[in-house]
Amino acid sequence: MDLAEPAIDVHTHYVPGGWPQLDCADAPWLRVETESEAMLMFGTQEFRRIQSTCWDAEHRLADMDADGVSVQVVSPTPALFGYHRPAAEAARLARIFNDLALEICAPAPQRLLPFCQVPLQDTDAACTELERCLAAGHAGVEIGNHVGDRDLDDAGIATFLQHAASLAAPVFVHPWDMPSSPRLDRWMGQWLTGMPAETHLSILALILGGVLDKVGEDLRICFAHGGGSFALWVGRLDNAWRERNDVLGTSQHEPSHYLGRFYVDSVVFDERALRLLVDTVGVERVLVGSDYPYPLGERPAGAVVRRSTFLDAAERGKILHGNAETFLGRTGEGSR
């Protein structure tokens, strides 16, 4: 695979290599097993085995060099959002992790761009933490796609999005907290079908809840995993918007009108799927994302973009790096 043209990967995750002991219920901690391997724990529960790629800049940079990646956006691992916790506790957790993210990215500030997390259950606290992080060197914010029963159209979350737009902070939306059931709890069903459905539902909420009618076009928002299943179902949604009273008139325009108002990443693995994204949300709105360093991710990052024959060189360049420069607000700056 030709890796000469560098990619900007807007969808990667980190977990710090350690942090102060937290005094809260089901506190996250790291059970270090070897120099390069650890178990992310919540209280006594094993959550996920992780490698030093999660916290070691040298390891990440070596993988980036091998994969043709110039820049990574380094975002929190959603399990650590803490939106279900008391707000003050989540705010404290966010501050600790956000400061550690800066440390992880410090060895290569031009190549590793930290995105912060915020206590989204408390709008004021979330806005405050975002401001603190942007001042400290974060390049944007990752949020979960919902807070319990509150979706992206919730008044508090919409206010946060508006605030991020006013600060020119790009927002990366990641699905998390997927429903569980005996049918979904097999074969990674929560990840394989749950995550795409979660993101699909949250884009519905953003549109039908009128958020894109209220929030200005200066909001730069990107959805993980190709925007979930949304692109496949925008026609069904338009039809419902026209035909069904339950949906009619919820947004000012029919849902497909809002295509172009949000970005999606490219981590769909399949050229046919990528083509749907490009044809639907637009070639200016698809960015490389990989889900690095987790095993459901794509290696090398952007492989599907590099090998897709339906793209010409200019389109491929947009998806590999040009659109990400716009999303990140780096256009014309060269580098940050």
Place this chain on the structure above:
Amino acid sequence: MDLAEPAIDVHTHYVPGGWPQLDCADAPWLRVETESEAMLMFGTQEFRRIQSTCWDAEHRLADMDADGVSVQVVSPTPALFGYHRPAAEAARLARIFNDLALEICAPAPQRLLPFCQVPLQDTDAACTELERCLAAGHAGVEIGNHVGDRDLDDAGIATFLQHAASLAAPVFVHPWDMPSSPRLDRWMGQWLTGMPAETHLSILALILGGVLDKVGEDLRICFAHGGGSFALWVGRLDNAWRERNDVLGTSQHEPSHYLGRFYVDSVVFDERALRLLVDTVGVERVLVGSDYPYPLGERPAGAVVRRSTFLDAAERGKILHGNAETFLGRTGEGSR
């Protein structure tokens, strides 16, 4: 729109215009409001307002003539499956509705092909009712995509699928009984994101549960609504199958190997989405479906197939009627 080439619509629904009073909990009944309108009730609950298109062959045939549809598969409305009921009660309900479906279709036996319902919670009873219906004139069977926590890989359901294959009965799988939550219970979320996710999950179960390894290639099975979100995520699934122990080795081959083993309908409303289906499951495996006569359906049936410019005439013919002839087992017969 040029409607000269006739379409076979494999995805339509009926509700009888009346039936004997049922002595069971939350019994379905029809509150007739005018000659052409009624409310489908469950006990004291209003479920859906329906029109005489649901039960009146003349009305259906007029719409078919206007829409360029030569043949409709006439399937149950999933809310009436009764899989949550005691098996004997569901079997009785199935017999009543299946016999009424024959009456509805009787005025045009070459154009209205009834698909039966079965009490899928009881494998023996389901096989028995399928046999009875095929002998009485049904052309196939519609099933829901799950029975409570049992998905399509459940031993009893797999046995039923094998039995349908042995009887050469086509099987149409429709999502139903979608999860409910405050976020899903707005804006038809259960229909707009829930249904595509349900079908996606059930195709996962069919593949990863090894059903397609066990059941022969004589099983003719079709999934409603384009197969849900499956086509968009087959690359993510293949990657998980290769990389994650939780999924590894569950099916004999990687999931994309089984593309070609099932049909999907065309009711995705959007040329870009239809192209993904054709490119992924194959041009021989996409059939016209419309969801007639419900308002989330497509009118005229197959409009997206007729207007899609990426199809040549031969491909369009396959999707409009050729593939349906194969699915229905009518190849070479002219008509049934």
